[in-house]
Amino acid sequence: MTILDKIIAFKKKEVAKIKADVPIKKLVESPNFKREPISLRKSLLEPYSTGIIAEFKRQSPSKGIINDQVSVEDVTTGYLEANVAAQSILTDTSFFGGTMVDLMQARSINTEKPILRKDFIVDGFQIVEAKAIGADVILLIAACLTKEEIKNYGKLAEELGLEVLYEVHTQEDLDKIELSNKIIGINNRNLKTFEVDLEHSINLASQIPDDCVRVSESGISDPRIITGLKEYNFKGFLIGENFMKEENPGLACEEFISQIR
Numbered sequence: 456m457t458i459l460d461k462i463i464a465f466k467k468k469e470v471a472k473i474k475a476d477v478p479i480k481k482l483v484e485s486p487n488f489k490r491e492p493i494s495l496r497k498s499l500l501e502p503y504s505t506g507i508i509a510e511f512k513r514q515s516p517s518k519g520i521i522n523d524q525v526s527v528e529d530v531t532t533g534y535l536e537a538n539v540a541a542q543s544i545l546t547d548t549s550f551f552g553g554t555m556v557d558l559m560q561a562r563s564i565n566t567e568k569p570i571l572r573k574d575f576i577v578d579g580f581q582i583v584e585a586k587a588i589g590a591d592v593i594l595l596i597a598a599c600l601t602k603e604e605i606k607n608y609g610k611l612a613e614e615l616g617l618e619v620l621y622e623v624h625t626q627e628d629l630d631k632i633e634l635s636n637k638i639i640g641i642n643n644r645n646l647k648t649f650e651v652d653l654e655h656s657i658n659l660a661s662q663i664p665d666d667c668v669r670v671s672e673s674g675i676s677d678p679r680i681i682t683g684l685k686e687y688n689f690k691g692f693l694i695g696e697n698f699m700k701e702e703n704p705g706l707a708c709e710e711f712i713s714q715i716r
């Protein structure tokens with residue numbers, strides 16, 4: 456059993472429990488349900504976009520604790536000052552130490568840039584929940600969903616006015632997605648082995664049609680990598696640990712962005 460299988464099995468139980476306690480009606484009544492979502496696609500395609508999607512991540516199964524000393528408010532303020540294109544907030548608690556409250560707190564400060572709810576979506580309930588806590592974008596990880604689920608969850612998100620970042624790591628993942636006009640994130644990290652390989656991502660990128668927005672995720676630690684990825688028409692760059700490992704993630708992000716050529 457891989458760590459991914461473990462996370463998914465755990466998530467399914469967790470969601471079943473929350474679903475039994477929280478009526479959908481309560482989610483729909485949340486004030487965030489009325490706010491107009493901010494478009495990730497638009498933000499990434501703006502002519503002077505930095506393309507950086509900066510993540511708030513306290514810990515991960517592969518690295519353990521990364522940073523548990525900083526507040527989501529300070530990091531959000533710092534990322535916005537650095538002029539990120541978007542924010543990503545881990546809301547998984549058991550494996551990544553994040554919470555839905557983290558996202559809500561970031562949202563209360565960030566009214567300009569899109570926020571991605573980074574979690575393992577295994578049930579439509581979590582998509583309604585994402586909207587209720589103020590997210591603009593959800594993540595659908597192809598490796599943990601069937602073709603049908605990807606299609607249905609994508610449709611539900613769209614109906615709620617949310618965008619989807621479809622995450623792939625292999626050709627097999629890519630084959631599960633209807634590839635037109637989507638935002639596709641290629642995860643450089645294999646979620647089963649934690650191995651990071653940028654070369655692999657670049658090879659897979661050639662299989663993505665031009666009407667899709669390409670995002671490169673994980674293991675990016677040098678501004679020169681961004682320059683390289685831009686050559687392959689990547690528009691978004693999801694970075695977590697490289698910023699979060701620093702005492703001041705916002706400042707680290709600002710320095711990184713100033714070095715992109």
Ligand SMILES: O=P(O)(O)OC[C@@H](O)[C@@H](O)c1c[nH]c2ccccc12
Nearest residue numbers: 642672673674675693694695696697
């Ligand atoms: O910290 P990194 O190596 O910069 O990676 C960020 C992000 O890509 C990573 O956290 C991530 C990508 N896909 C995920 C799916 C679930 C949890 C986490 C992730």
